[in-house]
Amino acid sequence: MTMSMSAAAATTAATTPLPQLKHSTTPTQIAAFPTTLSRPSTSAHKSISITCSSTALQTPAPTAASTDRVFNFAAGPATLPENVLLKAQSELYNWHGSGMSVMEMSHRGKEFLSIIQKAESDLRTLLNIPSEYSVLFLQGGATTQFAAVPLNLCKPEDDVDYVITGSWSDKAFKEAGKYCKPKIIWRGKSEKYTKIPDFNAIEQTPSARYLHICANETIHGVEYKNYPNPAAENQVLVADMSSNFCSKPVDVTKFGVIYAGAQKNVGPSGVTIVIIRSDLIGNAQPITPVMLDYKIHADNNSLYNTPPCYGIYMCGLVFEDLVAQGGLSEVEKKNIKKAEILYDAIGGSKGFYRCPVDKSVRSLMNVPFTLAKPELEAEFVKEAAKEKMVQLKGHRSVGGMRASIYNAMPLAGVEKLVAFMKDFQARHDG
Ligand SMILES: Cc1ncc(COP(=O)(O)O)c(C=O)c1O
Numbered sequence: 151m152t153m154s155m156s157a158a159a160a161t162t163a164a165t166t167p168l169p170q171l172k173h174s175t176t177p178t179q180i181a182a183f184p185t186t187l188s189r190p191s192t193s194a195h196k197s198i199s200i201t202c203s204s205t206a207l208q209t210p211a212p213t214a215a216s217t218d219r220v221f222n223f224a225a226g227p228a229t230l231p232e233n234v235l236l237k238a239q240s241e242l243y244n245w246h247g248s249g250m251s252v253m254e255m256s257h258r259g260k261e262f263l264s265i266i267q268k269a270e271s272d273l274r275t276l277l278n279i280p281s282e283y284s285v286l287f288l289q290g291g292a293t294t295q296f297a298a299v300p301l302n303l304c305k306p307e308d309d310v311d312y313v314i315t316g317s318w319s320d321k322a323f324k325e326a327g328k329y330c331k332p333k334i335i336w337r338g339k340s341e342k343y344t345k346i347p348d349f350n351a352i353e354q355t356p357s358a359r360y361l362h363i364c365a366n367e368t369i370h371g372v373e374y375k376n377y378p379n380p381a382a383e384n385q386v387l388v389a390d391m392s393s394n395f396c397s398k399p400v401d402v403t404k405f406g407v408i409y410a411g412a413q414k415n416v417g418p419s420g421v422t423i424v425i426i427r428s429d430l431i432g433n434a435q436p437i438t439p440v441m442l443d444y445k446i447h448a449d450n451n452s453l454y455n456t457p458p459c460y461g462i463y464m465c466g467l468v469f470e471d472l473v474a475q476g477g478l479s480e481v482e483k484k485n486i487k488k489a490e491i492l493y494d495a496i497g498g499s500k501g502f503y504r505c506p507v508d509k510s511v512r513s514l515m516n517v518p519f520t521l522a523k524p525e526l527e528a529e530f531v532k533e534a535a536k537e538k539m540v541q542l543k544g545h546r547s548v549g550g551m552r553a554s555i556y557n558a559m560p561l562a563g564v565e566k567l568v569a570f571m572k573d574f575q576a577r578h579d580g
Pocket residue numbers: 226290291292293294318364366367368369390391392393411
């Protein structure tokens with residue numbers, strides 16, 4: 151959105167602070183779902199009461215914060231912060247006294263406007279996004295951005311450069327070929343996507359409109375530690391940050407466009423965030439569908455059509471939580487610690503566990519690993535699931551295991567995984 155933030159509007163969105171929880175077995179007092187719902191009476195209506203008799207509705211309400219939750223290592227949709235889920239739960243039925251849930255609100259009403267404005271304002275705070283950048287809350291996933299980026303940034307005859315560090319950048323490259331002339335300037339396929347190139351050693355195309363990278367390859371577990379500079383002054387750097395968005399501070403001014411699907415680090419699926427330097431907006435190719443035109447969305451503050459309101463609300467709660475944690479420098483410290491103990495466990499296993507990724511570019515978010523005895527991998531995943539650690543199977547294209555340890559994965563989850571890995575090794579080594 152390009153509108154300036156109204157502090158008053160922004161503050162109305164979150165009056166109750168997020169409960170700060172540790173992943174523990176201590177029950178948190180959350181009201182159980184009522185099985186009898188009554189509406190307040192009005193002069194025109196008699197009060198009604200509805201007694202729910204369906205067995206589906208009698209499922210016990212989640213009265214405890216953590217006891218019945220698993221550690222979810224999925225790559226996305228992924229685990230969300232418990233305190234955010236609990237706050238959403240407490241606001242679900244009647245958001246801030248509005249008499250309705252966020253799912254039922256008009257996207258043009260003052261309540262939802264305060265929600266989207268606060269979400270943008272907190273994201274701007276977190277990433278220190280300068281005013282000359284627009285923030286868009288869109289739909290269609292990062293996959294839609296694979297087309298939207300070339301459609302908005304270049305003409306069909308324009309050259310653009312792509313660096314292929316894994317499956318996602320490869321998909322982005324293939325989609326761009328429909329709308330411009332993308333060139334692969336480096337590809338890590340022959341080394342099974344375990345590296346990030348040294349940009350001093352690769353030649354960029356002088357006429358390229360932009361240089362596209364995937365900041366963190368979710369499947370292969372390689373992550374840029376420094377971002378490259380495009381070769382020429384008028385070129386821009388474009389990054390797919392889907393799987394490391396808001397996991398650490400980023401200098402937004404290095405980029406022309408940053409895009410990210412929300413469902414890894416910042417919310418549920420259905421929301422895609424685009425951060426774009428405003429002067430790059432307004433040059434879409436004539437064939438660009440209206441829903442892919444950044445100008446349409448920027449001019450309409452992400453409200454051109456009905457946005458994914460509930461998803462944006464959830465992202466807003468996550469941003470608020472990240473701000474409350476002390477911002478992205480603090481979040482990064484926690485992520486480094488979690489990744490360190492997991493990579494150390496792999497490295498210290500005397501080859502029982504292996505991580506193929508070059509040490510210098512190992513992802514803090516997605517940790518792929520294999521077993522020296524691949525025949526044990528299915529057993530590993532099965533036993534871990536019994537211990538309430540789920541979704542550890544690697545992506546079908548690479549096999550092995552993958553632990554996704556996004557912001558919302560507590561340290562306790564990684565510690566439990568590491569303890570399990572040691573125990574599993576003790577029982578199966580030799
Ligand atoms: C790095 C990266 N880019 C793009 C995508 C595609 O995202 P979506 O499914 O939201 O289109 C993913 C999904 O996992 C991803 O991890």
